[in-house]
Amino acid sequence: EDQVTQSPEALRLQEGESSSLNCSYTVSGLRGLFWYRQDPGKGPEFLFTLYSAGEEKEKERLKATLTKKESFLHITAPKPEDSATYLCAVRHQGGSEKLVFGKGTKLTVNP
Amino acid sequence: NAGVTQTPKFRILKIGQSMTLQCAQDMNHNYMYWYRQDPGMGLKLIYYSVGAGITDKGEVPNGYNVSRSTTEDFPLRLELAAPSQTSVYFCASSWGLGEQFFGPGTRLTVL
Numbered sequence: 199e200d201q202v203t204q205s206p207e208a209l210r211l212q213e214g215e216s217s218s219l220n221c222s223y224t225v226s227g228l229r230g231l232f233w234y235r236q237d238p239g240k241g242p243e244f245l246f247t248l249y250s251a252g253e254e255k256e257k258e259r260l261k262a263t264l265t266k267k268e269s270f271l272h273i274t275a276p277k278p279e280d281s282a283t284y285l286c287a288v289r290h291q292g293g294s295e296k297l298v299f300g301k302g303t304k305l306t307v308n309p
Numbered sequence: 310n311a312g313v314t315q316t317p318k319f320r321i322l323k324i325g326q327s328m329t330l331q332c333a334q335d336m337n338h339n340y341m342y343w344y345r346q347d348p349g350m351g352l353k354l355i356y357y358s359v360g361a362g363i364t365d366k367g368e369v370p371n372g373y374n375v376s377r378s379t380t381e382d383f384p385l386r387l388e389l390a391a392p393s394q395t396s397v398y399f400c401a402s403s404w405g406l407g408e409q410f411f412g413p414g415t416r417l418t419v420l
Contacts, residue, residue: 232408241313241399241411242352285352294406295340295359296367299352 201225204286204300211307214275219284219303222268227291231269233262234285236302242285245271276307310335313412315400321418322390330385330415332400338410340403341383343367343375345396346414352399358383390419 205220223231230249234242246255248264255262259280261272271284283304287297316331334341343355354367358377372394374386383402387394397416401409 229406234411239414241401241413244408244410247408287352289406295357295365296354297352297409301349301351 201290201298202286202288202300204284204303206303207301208304209306211273211276211305213277213307213309216272216274216276218273219271219305220268221271221286221300223286223288225288225290225292225298229289229291229294231264232287232289232297233269233271234287236283236285245284273305276305278307278309281305281307312336313400313402313410315398315412315415317415318413319416321420322387323420324390324392326390327386327388328390328417330387330398330400330417332383332385332412333381334383334400334402334410335381336402336404336410337380338402338404339380340405340409341377342401342403342409343373343383343385344399344401345369346399347396355385355398387417392419395419 203222232247233245236242246262251266253264259274263270283302285302287299313334339360342357344352346352353369356375358364364375395418397414399414400412403409
């Protein structure tokens with residue numbers, strides 16, 4: 199059973215069309231939820247860390263939020279350069295040195 | 310700072326051959342990690358290290374070995390390559406349990 203599930207698997211948006219990506223998790227004792235961006239052929243690039251329910255963080259057109267069971271990555275008025283795969287990962291008390299990754303959401307923003 | 314560097318970028322191996330994937334970081338991070346990423350499967354942790362001389366297994370360690378003789382370097386050894394080890398390999402580092410910084414990856418094909 200997957201501990202971290204991301205949805206949708208793929209998302210196509212028109213430039214300027216806002217939307218949200220979802221990351222749900224089933225681990226107990228969350229010690230941090232991480233969002234990364236990955237461009238084709240490159241390593242993941244860190245975006246945000248969230249630690250407690252209700253926490254929010256923003257960077258340019260991206261806003262990450264956290265509840266007790268899931269996190270959302272909201273993309274406001276996206277541009278084509280926001281096209282990438284977005285990865286979610288969690289750290290939990292059962293294995294605190296390790297990150298458990300979801301499979302990612304591939305976002306395509308058309309001009 | 311170069312961040313996390315990995316060599317080689319690409320490699321083709323024959324079944325049964327051995328090789329070492331190199332990883333180095335110049336951020337004085339104490340934690341280092343090796344992941345593999347297969348299409349549609351997300352990142353899986355192979356091995357990690359919390360400091361020089363200390364290593365531990367991750368989720369998928371079989372067929373791999375690591376060593377950590379210095380803070381900067383964390384090589385990954387494949388002793389008898391198998392087709393199942395065809396993947397993209399990422400090295401990452403972090404300061405404690407903070408965000409992980411990833412290298413550009415090594416694309417390995419075993420034929």
